Amino acid sequence: MKRNLQIKELFLKNFDKPVTELKFKNLYELIVCVMLSAQCTDKRVNLITPDLFKAYPDIKSLANANLASLKSYIQSCSFFNNKAQNLIKMAKAVCENFDGKIPLNEKDLKSLAGVGQKTAHVVLIEWCGANFMAVDTHVFRVSHRLNLSKAKTPEATEEDLTRIFKDNLNYLHQAMVLFGRYTCKAKKPLCKECFLNHLCTSKDKEI
Template sequence: MVLRSPKEIQEIKRRLLEHYAQAKTELRYKNLYELLVAVMLSAQCTDKRVNQITPALFERYPTIEDLAKADVEDVKELIKSCSFFNNKAKNLVAAAKMVLERYQGKIPTDEKELIKLPGVGQKTAHVVLIEYLNKNLMAVDTHVFRVAHRLGLSDAKTPQKVEEDLVQAFQTDLAAIHQAMVLFGRYICTAKNPKCDQCFLYDLCNWEGKKRGEPKSE
């Protein structure tokens, strides 16, 4: 359930879009293939870690055709510093094979098709489509989940329900808001020690853990 008034929601939206006008993912990629792989690796893993892993992975497997022919054990070795690397390696190779066999080597950009790839759930698909095509979609990672709760944009218990609340609240500019909420959660409204003194949403935050009496800067 969304706990804020329409006016408050519009103001939160306005400030998020203003402060993160050009926000993009911090994952490094050169094309849709690299983006998909990076997003698949980023589940339960930091972008920083993924960015350390992908240069060697893309050097060894520069295209989806190369990855489809890869030995899973070799991929595991290359991504072993990533959480759930066993499953991720299997899924990466299986997804690449499916793209070749079912989609003539072209990664689908239709959500219904994208989620058919092994290891690609709705969240991964949304992140890819938000980043690559600026689609009006929301994706809820740990940062978006936390920020949504602290700002009273959702009281839901699951990422899927939080996503529904955010879509209902904001309706448009969802891709840009997603990117903004990720960066806001990563650098300002952090899980521990949120930087309330630097928060441009300070006056709109009713979260009980907010650090009171800090100067706000809009």
């Protein structure tokens, strides 16, 4: 469909090979950041992680972490109780099942505690440049406002976007995240400044 192709091209043109706003130095830090970022802002995660990574600099130290101590580092993060438990379980599984090396395929990543499809895809997108789509709240909102999907779940929305866009999914995912975060916001979207204004028919559109 011509309109969908125009949307794709405009995303790629306006966001030049975008990357996540999460700050990380290695694969271990990336997976921890992505797990913490679920239903939490990247800005908040970036405030938490410097002290967290000083205390637990690698997967082995995280696997051996004391739960209460770990919670104290991430308590300003949403759902920190669950996340702390999952981080330790994830790290233990990496040490026990993958010889201390974080796996880089979807199936093995999803076998880890706290790592669902979205988290696995974001890790593979950011670390490997994999041709995957990942749907967070921003991507879900943007894709529905632009009538790219009518699906009720993130997983089904991901299928729609993957089918429509086919390639450059890693860049399109991140472009849609940033677009949803700063332009096509949940409240008061910046429609007058939007480069997709002429293609948008959303009922939320502010004229």
